[in-house]
Amino acid sequence: MRHVIxxxxxxxxxxxxxxxxxxxxPWSSSQLIEPATLASKINLNQTGNLLILSVGPDAVxxxxxxxxxxxEQANVKKxxxxxxxxxxxxxxxxxxxxxxxxKCPNIRPAFKTLNDMGFKxxxxxxxxKNIKANWIDKNYPTSD
Amino acid sequence: xKLKFCFIVLLIITGSLHAQDEILKIGQxxxxxxxxxxxxxxxxxxxLKGKLVLIDFWxxxxxxxxxxxxxxxxxxxxHRNQVxxxxxxxxxxxxxxxxxxxxxxxxxxxxxxxxxSDLKYWKSQVAKDYAITELPxxxxxxxxxxxxxINLHGAALQNFINNYLSHQK
Numbered sequence: 551m552r553h554v555i556x557x558x559x560x561x562x563x564x565x566x567x568x569x570x571x572x573x574x575x576p577w578s579s580s581q582l583i584e585p586a587t588l589a590s591k592i593n594l595n596q597t598g599n600l601l602i603l604s605v606g607p608d609a610v611x612x613x614x615x616x617x618x619x620x621x622e623q624a625n626v627k628k629x630x631x632x633x634x635x636x637x638x639x640x641x642x643x644x645x646x647x648x649x650x651x652x653k654c655p656n657i658r659p660a661f662k663t664l665n666d667m668g669f670k671x672x673x674x675x676x677x678x679k680n681i682k683a684n685w686i687d688k689n690y691p692t693s694d
Numbered sequence: 695x696k697l698k699f700c701f702i703v704l705l706i707i708t709g710s711l712h713a714q715d716e717i718l719k720i721g722q723x724x725x726x727x728x729x730x731x732x733x734x735x736x737x738x739x740x741x742l743k744g745k746l747v748l749i750d751f752w753x754x755x756x757x758x759x760x761x762x763x764x765x766x767x768x769x770x771x772x773h774r775n776q777v778x779x780x781x782x783x784x785x786x787x788x789x790x791x792x793x794x795x796x797x798x799x800x801x802x803x804x805x806x807x808x809x810x811s812d813l814k815y816w817k818s819q820v821a822k823d824y825a826i827t828e829l830p831x832x833x834x835x836x837x838x839x840x841x842x843x844i845n846l847h848g849a850a851l852q853n854f855i856n857n858y859l860s861h862q863k
Contacts (some may be wrong), residue, residue, distance in 0.1 A: 607755045608791040608815040619755060647816065648755050650828070655757060682816035683827050692817070 576661045582676040583643055589690035599641055605629065605660035606646030610681050612691035614645070620660035629663055641671040647681025717825035718844055724749070724835045725823040727787060729810035732797060737810055744837050745783045746776075746858055748851075751824065751831040753789040753815075754799035759830040762847065763803040769855055770807055776859050783807065789829065791815040834858075 591597055592612055602614035605625070609616030617632060618625035636642070642664060646656040657674060664672035677684040686692060727739040727749070739747070750766060752759035766784060776782040784807035790796040793813055800809055812818050820826070824833065834843040834854065846854050 607753070607795075608817075610815070610817065648753075649757075653757065679827060680816060682821055686816060694817075 576658060576665055577672070577674045581673050583673045584676050585684050585688065585690060588643065588675060589685075589688070592691045601636065601640055601642045603629070603632070603642065603644045603660075604646070605644050605656045606648045606654075606681075608681075610647065610685065610692050611645065611675075612693050614693065617660075619656050620646075620663070621655035626659055626663055629660060630667065633664075633667055633669070638668050639670055641673060642669050643673040643675055645675035645677055645681070647675075647677040647685065650679055718833065718841060720841050720844060722841050723839050724833060724841050725820075727785070727810065727820055727823075729787065729812050729820070731808065731810055732793075732800065737808060739785065739835075740839065742783050742785065743839055745781055746837065746855070746862075747782075747835045748784045748855065749824075749833045749835065750784060750786045751789065751820070751826055751829060751833075752786060753829060754792075754795045755790065756829040760799065760803075762830055763799075763805065765848070765852075766807075767803060767805070769852060773855065773859055776862075777807075781862060782855070782859060785810065787811065787820055788813075789815055789818055789821060789826075 588602070588611075591600065597613055602611055604611065604614050604616045605618070605620040607619055615632070617629045620626055620629060633642070644657065644660050644664065646654050646660075648654055648656065651657065661672065661674055724739060728736055730736050739749070748766075748769075750759075750762075752762070754760060766786075770777065770784055773782050786800075786805060786807060786809045788796050788799075788809065788811035790799070790811055791813055793811075796809075796811055796813070799805075812820075824831070830847070831845055832847070832851070833841055834846070836842045842858075843854055
């Protein structure tokens with residue numbers, strides 16, 4: 551019985567951590583786009599209506615624009631200026647991929663900027679681990 | 695029966711945490727590293743044979759890595775005599791993309807051990823060779839270039855190095 555209780559607490563701890571994290575994020579789960587989905591769009595040249603922005607250390611993804619790490623205020627300013635004349639209906643996908651979401655300092659200020667500017671189709675690329683594990687290692691299209 | 699079930703669950707949890715260690719194994723020779731330093735001079739891991747080497751994979755964009763640098767500095771300072779005697783070395787391998795950021799990080803933490811990088815971020819060959827899935831990541835290798843510890847941090851790292859070097863005297 552003690553083991554069952556122990557197990558219950560383990561599950562509870564893991565789950566509560568995950569839920570707590572989800573509820574505080576500036577994006578909703580429906581705003582996450584899967585790497586496989588984006589990779590397929592790039593490979594099929596279906597990115598005409600998309601804007602793919604890197605808000606991390608490097609623009610690894612083919613066709614993406616490197617804004618720079620959004621943890622730096624200067625790069626948030628750069629992001630705002632880059633988006634100034636873009637239609638608010640445009641699908642804007644941001645990504646970083648330095649680290650797992652809980653450790654990434656860039657995606658939150660960037661996504662908040664998109665929200666504040668009123669972008670209705672803002673998306674976050676779901677690189678849950680990093681750009682290597684979730685993109686490069688899967689041989690998805692890169693910028694070189 | 696319940697005990698078995700608990701054990702299996704724990705095994706799955708710990709197994710997923712250590713997925714990183716799958717390719718790299720203790721006792722195996724460490725993959726060669728041949729990368730430029732801040733001055734553009736190429737240095738190899740194999741040139742450090744005969745020393746205990748802590749290979750620290752880090753980047754200035756990785757907050758926990760940055761936080762760890764003063765700890766590495768303390769280890770390096772503590773064992774400065776073994777460094778002078780060519781018994782111990784730290785090899786910092788940066789996954790930075792920006793040379794400027796890397797350079798500033800090295801200066802900021804007064805890093806005086808070897809620092810190498812191809813400035814290729816996660817596309818770096820070393821990330822592939824060492825099967826790195828998350829930073830910070832480190833590997834300790836012995837005098838023959840064999841892996842003796844993987845991903846130790848904090849007190850575990852300090853104790854391992856202290857013990858290893860104290861048994862060498």
